[in-house]
Amino acid sequence: MFPARAHREYPHRYRLEAGQCKKCGKVVFPRRLICPVCGHREFGKVILPDTGKLVSYSVIRVAPSQFTDEAPYAIGIAELTNGVKLMAQVADCDVDNIKVGMDIRIEFRRIQTDGHHGVLSYGYKFVPKWY
Amino acid sequence: MRDVAVVGVGLHKWGELWDKSLRDVFVEPALAAIDNAGVDHIDSMVVGCMSGGLFAGQEHLGSLLADYLGQAGIPASRVESACASGGLAFRTAFMEVASGMSDIVLAGGVEKMTDVSGDGATYALATAADQEYEVFNGATFPGLYALMAVAHMHKYGTTRDMLTAVAVKNHNNGSMNPYAQYPFKTTKQEVEESVMVASPLRIMDCSPITDGGAAVILTTVDIAKKLKKPIIKVIGSGHATDSIALHSREDMTTLRATTLAAERAFKMAGKTIKDIEFAEVHDCFTIAEIVVTESLGIFPAGKGGEAALRGETGLDGKFPINTSGGLKSKGHPVGATGIGQIIELVKQLSGVAENGRQLKKTPKIGLAQNMGGSGGSTLVHILEVI
Ligand SMILES: [Zn+2]
Numbered sequence: 160m161f162p163a164r165a166h167r168e169y170p171h172r173y174r175l176e177a178g179q180c181k182k183c184g185k186v187v188f189p190r191r192l193i194c195p196v197c198g199h200r201e202f203g204k205v206i207l208p209d210t211g212k213l214v215s216y217s218v219i220r221v222a223p224s225q226f227t228d229e230a231p232y233a234i235g236i237a238e239l240t241n242g243v244k245l246m247a248q249v250a251d252c253d254v255d256n257i258k259v260g261m262d263i264r265i266e267f268r269r270i271q272t273d274g275h276h277g278v279l280s281y282g283y284k285f286v287p288k289w290y
Numbered sequence: 291m292r293d294v295a296v297v298g299v300g301l302h303k304w305g306e307l308w309d310k311s312l313r314d315v316f317v318e319p320a321l322a323a324i325d326n327a328g329v330d331h332i333d334s335m336v337v338g339c340m341s342g343g344l345f346a347g348q349e350h351l352g353s354l355l356a357d358y359l360g361q362a363g364i365p366a367s368r369v370e371s372a373c374a375s376g377g378l379a380f381r382t383a384f385m386e387v388a389s390g391m392s393d394i395v396l397a398g399g400v401e402k403m404t405d406v407s408g409d410g411a412t413y414a415l416a417t418a419a420d421q422e423y424e425v426f427n428g429a430t431f432p433g434l435y436a437l438m439a440v441a442h443m444h445k446y447g448t449t450r451d452m453l454t455a456v457a458v459k460n461h462n463n464g465s466m467n468p469y470a471q472y473p474f475k476t477t478k479q480e481v482e483e484s485v486m487v488a489s490p491l492r493i494m495d496c497s498p499i500t501d502g503g504a505a506v507i508l509t510t511v512d513i514a515k516k517l518k519k520p521i522i523k524v525i526g527s528g529h530a531t532d533s534i535a536l537h538s539r540e541d542m543t544t545l546r547a548t549t550l551a552a553e554r555a556f557k558m559a560g561k562t563i564k565d566i567e568f569a570e571v572h573d574c575f576t577i578a579e580i581v582v583t584e585s586l587g588i589f590p591a592g593k594g595g596e597a598a599l600r601g602e603t604g605l606d607g608k609f610p611i612n613t614s615g616g617l618k619s620k621g622h623p624v625g626a627t628g629i630g631q632i633i634e635l636v637k638q639l640s641g642v643a644e645n646g647r648q649l650k651k652t653p654k655i656g657l658a659q660n661m662g663g664s665g666g667s668t669l670v671h672i673l674e675v676i
Contacts (some may be wrong), residue, residue: 168422189423191563215444215542217436218489223416224409226428234433244537246437247427259444267469270427289454
């Protein structure tokens with residue numbers, strides 16, 4: 160992971176910063192230069208809510224090399240309380256007991272490491288709300 | 291626009307072709323297509339390839355492949371739309387002939403996927419997904435289609451049995467295809483006991499890693515008549531895009547780009563889905579075939595799985611799907627897949643599909659649907675014998 164590539168995503172991954180269209184109110188994550196709904200080009204900055212519900216999930220058993228130590232691990236798509244959908248890992252849970260509709264909250268976690276000398280990449284994961 | 295026909299097809303056996311290079315894998319079927327068409331030259335060629343760079347360390351494929359095809363000097367392009375690159379090559383060649391820019395164009399596809407490790411292939415394929423917001427977080431392609439499957443199961447009650455029916459049916463069809471990578475039948479038990487890749491998808495829900503190429507020759511209907519060939523006319527071509535990130539879509543139980551591309555192809559052809567007799571669709575995973583048959587309007591939303599389970603998509607069913615064996619059995623050399631689908635349409639429409647998989651009543655009109663990534667791009671083509 161080249162440092163600049165990781166760095167430019169920090170506002171999204173570390174702080175859940177999203178754009179909100181100043182004309183129609185659409186929230187886009189990550190940020191965009193033009194609103195996909197109304198075509199307006201000015202956005203305000205909003206922070207995504209950190210809770211939502213899982214709308215789908217899968218347990219990954221055959222993982223890419225940077226995640227093999229973690230397999231099996233779950234990924235999911237959650238719809239946050241403001242309607243924005245995100246994909247992330249579902250952490251701190253029994254992977255066999257994940258369900259569609261489950262309440263989750265977003266936590267800041269380490270996502271992947273680039274060998275012994277590379278960039279440590281952090282971002283967001285979903286955690287079941289009761290945890 | 292001029293009327294365009296497919297006058298030649300070329301295919302070599304797909305599989306793990308360790309003694310063949312990227313160039314061989316393309317040139318063999320391309321020569322076969324030129325021979326099959328009986329043309330003395332081609333004016334131009336378009337090749338679909340998803341990632342010569344990541345799979346074989348080779349880009350600049352238009353020139354390289356034209357040279358090795360003995361055609362150095364002609365205009366030659368490589369086009370890319372992930373796993374829909376072959377379909378895009380076909381559409382690009384179709385537009386070139388229809389517009390009058392060229393008279394005889396070769397549309398090909400190629401992917402050499404076994405010159406890298408399994409992990410290298412997974413990495414290359416994953417570049418068709420959203421790197422920063424899907425792959426970064428641990429998504430894989432089976433994982434993305436698994437998310438689609440779980441959402442479809444939750445919304446419509448689609449079951450394991452229905453996914454299995456797709457795999458068993460496609461292997462049955464592929465067992466009669468001499469060009470297939472895995473030309474063998476499978477059973478419900480084999481599918482349901484195969485290793486889990488990304489729940490609920492097992493290895494027997496997934497299309498394989500494949501080396502393969504395919505090519506067809508397109509020309510005008512007027513030239514086709516002079517060649518004294520059966521006229522297989524391209525009556526519809528549709529192309530559409532969607533967000534490549536699955537989570538950015540309003541509804542992940544349907545494939546909007548497939549619906550849009552089909553609407554455009556039907557509009558050009560002046561046909562509806564009711565006029566189509568059979569289809570080759572992009573079953574990169576079993577769930578994909580179910581969702582695609584719904585998105586094309588062959589079955590209502592949520593009913594594709596039941597239709598597969600009832601045998602309606604089998605060779606004797608009311609709407610045969612993937613008579614070739616589909617990506618599941620025939621193999622999925624990503625850039626070549628879309629051209630492979632067109633070749634199966636041409637064979638069925640000509641009444642020459644091998645080894646007993648020819649539809650009993652030779653069809654007159656068929657459709658091919660080829661998609662990229664988790665559905666971020668789709669090409670739909672409709673061919674008719676005239
Ligand atoms: Zn807007």
